[in-house]
Amino acid sequence: MVPFLREWIRNPRSVASVAPSGRALASLITQEISSATGPVIELGPGTGVITHALIERGVPEQDLTLVEYGSDFARLLQMRFPQARVLWMDAAALNRHVLFQEASIGAVVCGLGILNMEQRKVAEILRGAFRFLRPDGAFFLYTYGGRCSVPDTLLEELDLEAILIGRTVRNIPPASVFRLSRRRTMDA
Structure with a gap:
């Protein structure tokens, strides 16, 4: 809790909450992910609560790439998950680097x-993530509101759809989880 609060005081827009995600949210956001999913990218893992849930779902630690902007969190993640790939960088830079073979990632968590970001930055994050996601891959995100935090206009522009997969009140604050995926065409 202290690292989140310290980072929030330093830069309120850099963290999604003043508290780490709870186990109920971690379980909900990872419920569709398993060892069969393949490599997973986690954007903004913080202290690693969701990372632990991914490992519990069967994702091998060495198949995790953790993209963290906060230097304190990045160091903590390197200690907690020594087999994972920890990248200290802004998630909006994903599209500017060759980090993976294109279309090789099964899921992004x-x-x-997102609600605190400019739409341009959200678009860059999504473009980068979907560049590396397999055609059947999915992007999972949570929000503290009832609606998806990615605006409908941006989803349409990027040819994506958002589906609510669940809500939990057993998180501070309560959260909703959405799955973003490429829109399926009628002939696909």
Whole structure:
């Protein structure tokens, strides 16, 4: 809790919440992910609550890439998950680097404060993530509101759809989880 509060005081827009995600939210956001999913990118893992849930779902630690902007969190993640790939960088830079073979990632789990970001930055994050996601891959995110935090206009522009997969009141604050995926065409 202290690292979150310290980072929030330092830069309120850099963290999604003043408290780490709870176990109920971690379980909900990872419920569709398993060892069969393949490599997973986690954006904004913070202290690693959701990372632990991914490992519990069967994702091998070495198949995790943790993208963290906060230096204190990045160091903590390197200690807690020594087999994972920890990248200390802004998630909006994903599209500017060759980090993976294109279309090789099974899922992206996002713990970033999308609601606090400019739409341009959210678009960059999504473009980068979907560049590396397999055609059947999914981008999971949570929000503290009832609606998806990615605006409908941006979803349409990027040819994505958002589906609510669940809500939990057993988190501070209560949260909703959405799955973003590429829109399916009628002939697909």
